[in-house]
Amino acid sequence: MSSSDLVSFVLVNLKRMKLRASLTILGVVVGTTAIVAMVALGIGLQESFSSQFLSIGSLNDLTVLPGNPNKGGPFSAQIKEVRLDDKLIREISSLDGVKSVIPQVDIGNVSVKVQNYKATSIRIQGFSIKSPVEISKGRLPRRDDSKSIIISGKFGSSLEGKDEVPVSSFMNKQALLKVSRITEDGSEEMRRIRVHVVGIAKEKGTLEDYENMYMPVELAEDIWLWQQDAPNLIKKEGYNSLKVTVVSPAEADSVQKKLEGMNLFVFSMKQILDSLNTFFRVIQAVLGAIGAVALLVASIGIVNTMIMSIYERTREIGIMKATGASNKDIIKIFLSEASVIGLAGGVCGTFLGWLLSKILSALAAFYLSSSGGGGESPISFIVPVWLAVFAIAFATCIGLIAGVYPALRAARLNPLVALRHE
């Protein structure tokens, strides 16, 4: 029996039981719609979490702390920690896939005044000339020039008391840094440092673009040591942490392994995102499984419809057998019918699920904007192509599996008994 004969056979038979087939297909439609909409919600949640997550930091960055996670972690005092010193920085810089290594100094209580604009809480990051920040405008500080700084790409967009000013207006301007520290007797000391804005950093699309100031690491260290009131801190204990930037996110895992091999504790956005993704895959699977229950119920409907149809067509099966149909032919006919029910339901259900996803996304966005939420809707339904293909294939498979028992039953009919069936 050829495939085209099979198809025309199946269509004739489904047409004959139009109402019953439609109702059975409807069951599959409901199940498939549920699966598609549920998984689309899961994917939408993952996407919106990921994009929010990625705005915090770049996947290229690893934060290195002394101490090995397998040996007690960064907060364990028993293990002798690897000191984060210049020698280590050079060592890490020479690793494959590493773009730059910047020692991190945590400088608080810094305010800045550029022209007429003041900002009271800015972040300072040091960089070495060997692994500088990428700039979009201006130039890098010269080797011997420790009073030149780079500002981040969106610097000034959050300066207090003023409307947004274009970042370029700060170029080549004097900036006054005010750093404070609390002395042992409890009084506040103030230090003023005059710096010169010589460049603007390339935007990274992360929080670093705002109110960040990059300065030669010597200057940053100087400020930090003054603030800590311990001039030999770095020599004695090393840096608190290093920021290692890799060439591409693909390198992050291998570099992280190497660093951990050096007895360092490494914190990476990539790793967190990976585990977040795993978590969301589980969520999607659970949501999909809820939808699959509806499809499972529908599959019982398929079995029921097929058994009824076989009962009604018993005599026909007898005729087909008498005229030379093999058991395989009979199985093929009924399996195909059940599969087509699954396929039809899968296609309609996937389309409906997609439509429902669009409507619900729009409703969520409308509700959030009308309730003053603003911004991007955190609830979106996303139906990727793989989900549509999967849903249709899954529904078809369910139909096929549901058809197995009825088809075997039909094939096993004794032709003589079947022919006598009224």
Add this chain to the structure above:
Amino acid sequence: MNQVIAVTDLVRKYSLGEVLVIALNGVSISIERGEFVSIMGASGSGKSTLLNLIGGLDRFDSGKIMVDGLDITSLDENQLAKYRREKIGFIFQSYNLIPTLTALQNVELPLVFSGTPKKDRLLRAEDILRTVGLEKRMGHRPTEMSGGEQQRVAIARALINKPSIILGDEPTGNLDSKTGEEIMELLTWLNKKDGLTIIMVTHDPEKARYADRVIQIKDGRIVG
């Protein structure tokens, strides 16, 4: 002599509830190629059982059936399907056409199962429908045709795979006598023209007379 069917010591028993019925009790017959044979007997005599066993529709308990040199005793279900498809053409009392298919589609059905290409199938089915005088009915469904026409379609279906034997189980049983005679004449004509071997079960002596030979069966035994 060209023997096409040799049945030897055929026994078929089945249980009806508690009662064991012996439908065939050691039947032996031999049929030549091109013969038109009637099997006569009262109802329950075992005549239909014999026909069904020759047609490979049912299993028997002991004995042997050789058709065209092929021992069908040892065939499995798939081989039996192939045997029915290639060697046998059935004609039933109640026509047994598939109601959703047109006359043409019903006739080509056996060729669908044998995997014959659609073009060849159509040519042959149209040809045979013309032979049985139904060239104007090809696109009609069984419900749109008279009993005689339906039986002609069934005959065309039985002929399409060029079988070795045509098996008719009371082919005129549902027809009025005039139409019944037309069907008998068609069968006789096919038998004479193409040398078709026909075995027909009937309880009507009028119809049995069309055959070259009449086999009488009673209580599962050949009695003449």
